[in-house]
Amino acid sequence: MNQPLRITVWNEAFHETVLPGMGDYYPDGIHGALAAGIEAQIPDATVRCAVLSDPEHGLTEQVLADTDVLLWWGHVKHDEVDDEVVDRVHRHVLGGMGLLVLHSGHFSKIFIKLMGTTCSLSWRNAGEREVLWTVAPAHPIAEGVAQPVVIPEQETYGEFFDIPAPDELVFVSSFSGGEVFRSGATFRRGNGRIFYFSPGDEHYPVYNQAEVQRIIANGIRWAAQPGKPRSAPEVSQAPRGWFEPHAGPTAQ
Amino acid sequence: MNQPLRITVWNEAFHETVLPGMGDYYPDGIHGALAAGIEAQIPDATVRCAVLSDPEHGLTEQVLADTDVLLWWGHVKHDEVDDEVVDRVHRHVLGGMGLLVLHSGHFSKIFIKLMGTTCSLSWRNAGEREVLWTVAPAHPIAEGVAQPVVIPEQETYGEFFDIPAPDELVFVSSFSGGEVFRSGATFRRGNGRIFYFSPGDEHYPVYNQAEVQRIIANGIRWAAQPGKPRSAPEVSQAPRGWFEPHAGPTAQ
């Protein structure tokens, strides 16, 4: 329990190469901003980054095996993520690795595969104010989070967001245009834990905001299961009474 | 199943006596407006009304026994509802009677008793626009409901709304001031079904709006269990194997 948490931040890292001015607020890319926020909030964490252009997208078996929690940011390059890597991440999540899916990651292959739905939503990029409200104050991810958090400018996401009913709905946001969105939601799948968190877009410096960093750090701590053997559930067959203390099928 | 649904609409019916102008939009009181809406939506339903000033508040054992679904509207007179009547309604809900709790009924004795929490919320009466969004389109209460429903003027209710996490969250509203509210939520308790629905206030003619009437009618149909024997769960003791087809404790 006293081992430092091992965090991997994944970013498709495409907008960074084409969006003028993005370097002003995200000089090290979205992944760099996320990593800096995590390091500020969880000083003893070990944070590394991986991007689409890395071999195997930087998500080798070894990297995932050494990762307690993976953060996923993608937007326009979802289709370029290899299915084999997606299957590998899926297996690790079901085996106990934590996963934070951020913003436009709702349409990533891994999130769709885990949710089983279209993960579609309505959207509008108009720099509206997002107000994020805690609806589950006793949840660990809401710990120390202001009620509400105001994000001055953000892409608008609106319902219907086609996800399974979350295990726990933690945050709901309004946008100044009148839309609402289930902006923070948890899902347990297999032996793993998933947190979807919608704030954060390539056009606005949302990940530099301390309250947002706090929520992401809370999400990481909640999703992490350090020290847990990593294995996805498997089918098994066992004789009657296999679990009895004195072994063998019971006479009962 | 072909018996007409038996609906009882309960209203404290106080504002009707003191609020100038309320008669313009609710000439027959809030209960009258609710009853009219139900009759419009479920033509073969049997609808009756009961108010605080009736003997036993109009909620005698017989009335409840003859009620498939009870609607509850109260606001400033919650404390004047007899505990004995509250206990009676509670028993009937756990026994299978449907209950729709409306708007300021969140602070009614019966809702607090059923939820176990404070049922508190934040509020502001400023005639803001409410936009009500469906977040569970496959739920029967959302059937045929427009996405979204716009209520031009309404009292603002905001989170944190101190209720248990709903079994099913059906609607979430935004208000033009930026608040959000879980405005439509279901709860199964004992053998009964409860639907909380927040729109509707004494100052605005919300219950005259067809979309709102539709939602309330859907809620009634969802909450009703006509023909179900009315009894709350009870503690029981039974010998081993009592459920075996050939009776008596099993040898196994």
Place this chain on the structure above:
Amino acid sequence: MNQPLRITVWNEAFHETVLPGMGDYYPDGIHGALAAGIEAQIPDATVRCAVLSDPEHGLTEQVLADTDVLLWWGHVKHDEVDDEVVDRVHRHVLGGMGLLVLHSGHFSKIFIKLMGTTCSLSWRNAGEREVLWTVAPAHPIAEGVAQPVVIPEQETYGEFFDIPAPDELVFVSSFSGGEVFRSGATFRRGNGRIFYFSPGDEHYPVYNQAEVQRIIANGIRWAAQPGKPRSAPEVSQAPRGWFEPHAGPTAQ
């Protein structure tokens, strides 16, 4: 609403060709037994069957479009189901078609795709007694179901069953060897409703049991959304204020 429900029963129909004696209790196959049970319980339903060996497995676009609720029974031939047909069924479920997944269908491609997990479990075929308990008596699928239902002989399914936490857990079973299983569970996905129900195996005449037929019929009624336009959620983009009654972006 008064249209007869349109039910399609799908079966891989393989055991019927190789398992000696199965014809004694299922002379018309598992699908035939299921169809007969439905017809007994919902006399005005329109029931048809489809099997693996039919062209497109009998699940053409037209058949699905004409189906309110699809039942799925498969066991050893999951891999022979075309991915294209699976995608088609998936799209129809998210579009509003009801789906009942039965017994070993837990490992079908369609169920795994909808759940996002491995859907694995533990099992043992030892003809143990299953006792099925209602844990949600106010749920429509439990209506009129005895507490408990005893199934004299059945394949044992045990936890951990790797599914998402159900929206509603309706039944939990014990087996005489001591295992437990979440045997009746609902899931809303997209615009559709899914009911997983575990009793029923090729070795035991479970689907001939009236209580089991009752539960399946309840599940069908719960999952059906007759008359609902069939379309899966889609991403959308809309200008600010698109939902305002007087159209066009609002000035607000």
Place this chain on the structure above:
Amino acid sequence: MNQPLRITVWNEAFHETVLPGMGDYYPDGIHGALAAGIEAQIPDATVRCAVLSDPEHGLTEQVLADTDVLLWWGHVKHDEVDDEVVDRVHRHVLGGMGLLVLHSGHFSKIFIKLMGTTCSLSWRNAGEREVLWTVAPAHPIAEGVAQPVVIPEQETYGEFFDIPAPDELVFVSSFSGGEVFRSGATFRRGNGRIFYFSPGDEHYPVYNQAEVQRIIANGIRWAAQPGKPRSAPEVSQAPRGWFEPHAGPTAQ
């Protein structure tokens, strides 16, 4: 976060005075056994006990204010617990104090008040074997818990257990007579967290079993929110735009 957890174990402590032989396995009472188990599992916790016969049942405002997690064991003396103390505990739970309700505590005033239901169940004291299965392996309360845990002799609890659908169902038990029971369930209420755990009876030394102690310790860690200001949700009224960074109602 590095402060030791402050635990209070409450017991009605009646059986200890009348049940012959109980001293053999619980020489320090049920509360003493629980306290010893907690100290073994969470060595740096501060554990104290309180019993019915203490002034204010040992649950003064000060004691509760100094308690991160309260454990509750009661059986035949529920009615002797003062309503005022119940209200006080209720307020603290909604304010953020963790609560573990154990075994026959299902019928305690505090649990009924928090759940809103009858909390009834079926039971039989026949020393049957309980087998406790994890159905949520990614939940913190299941961490390091064997699958399954076998309790050689225990009072039988059976469904229907009249509680709200749990926020998270962690354990389900079978009994050798064939009953099942939702034996480990969590509920968030207000700002607090509640864990109901059914194993443990005055007739059997269940709390001496290491696996059971492990689950209780996990439950304590999960329910604790050390350092969180203790206050239950309250109704509030705020002007439009109160949350804006630059204060005052917004012009918007």
